Amino acid sequence: MNCMRPFCLLCVLVLVSTGAVVSAANPGVATQKPAALPPDPPGPLYLPRRDHERERAPSEEEIQRLLLTMRQNAAAQSEGARQAEPVDEFKPISEIPPEDRLPSAPLLVGAYAFVMLAIFAYLVSLSRRLNAVARDLAKFDSQSKRP
Amino acid sequence: MSSKNDSRPHFEETIVNHSNADITLPAWFVPAAVVCGLMFVVSPVLIANTPYEATMGLVQKIFYYHLPSAFMFLLGGIVCGIASARYLATRNPHHDRVAWAAAELIVLFGVLTLVTGPLWARKSWGVWWTWDVRLTSSLVSWLLAVSYLLVRRYGGPGSDRLAAALALFGMANVPFIYISVNFWRTIHPLTTVVPTLPSSFGVPTWFCITAFLLLFVLLLRMRVRLEAQRARLDAMYLSLDE
Numbered sequence: 572m573n574c575m576r577p578f579c580l581l582c583v584l585v586l587v588s589t590g591a592v593v594s595a596a597n598p599g600v601a602t603q604k605p606a607a608l609p610p611d612p613p614g615p616l617y618l619p620r621r622d623h624e625r626e627r628a629p630s631e632e633e634i635q636r637l638l639l640t641m642r643q644n645a646a647a648q649s650e651g652a653r654q655a656e657p658v659d660e661f662k663p664i665s666e667i668p669p670e671d672r673l674p675s676a677p678l679l680v681g682a683y684a685f686v687m688l689a690i691f692a693y694l695v696s697l698s699r700r701l702n703a704v705a706r707d708l709a710k711f712d713s714q715s716k717r718p
Numbered sequence: 719m720s721s722k723n724d725s726r727p728h729f730e731e732t733i734v735n736h737s738n739a740d741i742t743l744p745a746w747f748v749p750a751a752v753v754c755g756l757m758f759v760v761s762p763v764l765i766a767n768t769p770y771e772a773t774m775g776l777v778q779k780i781f782y783y784h785l786p787s788a789f790m791f792l793l794g795g796i797v798c799g800i801a802s803a804r805y806l807a808t809r810n811p812h813h814d815r816v817a818w819a820a821a822e823l824i825v826l827f828g829v830l831t832l833v834t835g836p837l838w839a840r841k842s843w844g845v846w847w848t849w850d851v852r853l854t855s856s857l858v859s860w861l862l863a864v865s866y867l868l869v870r871r872y873g874g875p876g877s878d879r880l881a882a883a884l885a886l887f888g889m890a891n892v893p894f895i896y897i898s899v900n901f902w903r904t905i906h907p908l909t910t911v912v913p914t915l916p917s918s919f920g921v922p923t924w925f926c927i928t929a930f931l932l933l934f935v936l937l938l939r940m941r942v943r944l945e946a947q948r949a950r951l952d953a954m955y956l957s958l959d960e
Binding site for chain 2: 673675676678679681682683685686687689690693694697700701704705707708711715
């Protein structure tokens with residue numbers, strides 16, 4: 572058994588070194604993604620060019636055209652913002668004209684009055700029912716006592 | 719066989735004792751009624767002296783009656799459900815009477831909640847009603863209580879057990895109503911509002927909750943008494959027929 576241990580170690584060393592050499596020779600194979608994984612995200616849309624890659628400076632006409640386009644876009648954006656303004660705007664109730672304000676007092680008084688009236692009505696209904704049953708019980712008692 | 723015969727009179731005796739206990743009003747009833755009346759007299763003064771809420775202003779004061787009504791509405795659902803379950807298990811009419819009384823109180827406090835809520839919502843949300851999960855589940859629970867009363871009124875023989883099953887559904891809906899605002903997108907305030915109230919808002923809130931709780935207990939006791947008296951009258955007429 573003792574003579575087998577160095578042999579096994581040697582085999583492991585050979586396998587590891589072979590794998591390392593193969594992966595170094597074929598870097599694409601080692602980093603190749605399985606098909607099941609999603610594709611890599613696209614690279615950045617704009618990469619700054621190095622100085623030596625620049626072909627020429629923009630002309631006066633191109634700059635004018637670019638400025639005009641930018642001005643038109645800005646005008647369109649401000650028009651859109653102006654149209655959406657009433658939707659997004661929050662106005663405190665104190666700034667709303669009086670005819671548009673919903674008064675709180677009638678709602679509050681209505682709520683409290685309704686609660687009190689409903690409880691009172693239920694109490695009246697319950698006491699009437701209790702009295703009716705008590706009356707029936709008394710009537711029954713008086714009838715049963717009669718010879 | 720003999721054990722059955724032995725146990726039967728004992729069971730009936732228990733029912734009669736329960737019936738008599740339901741008819742007799744307890745000693746605490748009148749003092750509790752006086753305290754409850756005083757609390758309802760004092761509560762509007764207390765509410766009027768609370769500060770205005772910063773964003774909603776005056777209309778927020780509906781909260782002090784809306785929230786206790788809603789709590790009693792949910793409590794009624796739990797009481798009705800537990801009493802119905804106990805009635806289905808034991809067939810003791812006392813539990814049936816408690817369930818019936820609680821169902822009536824669910825309808826009463828449900829109406830208070832479902833009316834005061836929209837009055838507040840009209841001002842703060844801009845609409846009377848919205849099919850929000852809290853509002854819709856509350857309406858379903860209220861309709862279940864109404865259906866309980868209709869089954870009891872027009873269901874005929876066996877309606878007590880059918881109504882008890884309805885009450886169990888109503889009770890199952892109670893936790894859903896309470897926690898729904900924490901799990902669904904809603905415009906209704908969350909359950910975290912009450913525990914985090916500052917004392918200037920919290921004191922009148924808990925005062926009103928106590929007043930409504932006392933009212934709930936008193937009304938429940940009176941309503942149970944009514945059913946016990948009706949049962950006694952029925953028993954007397956039946957004994958006369960026999």
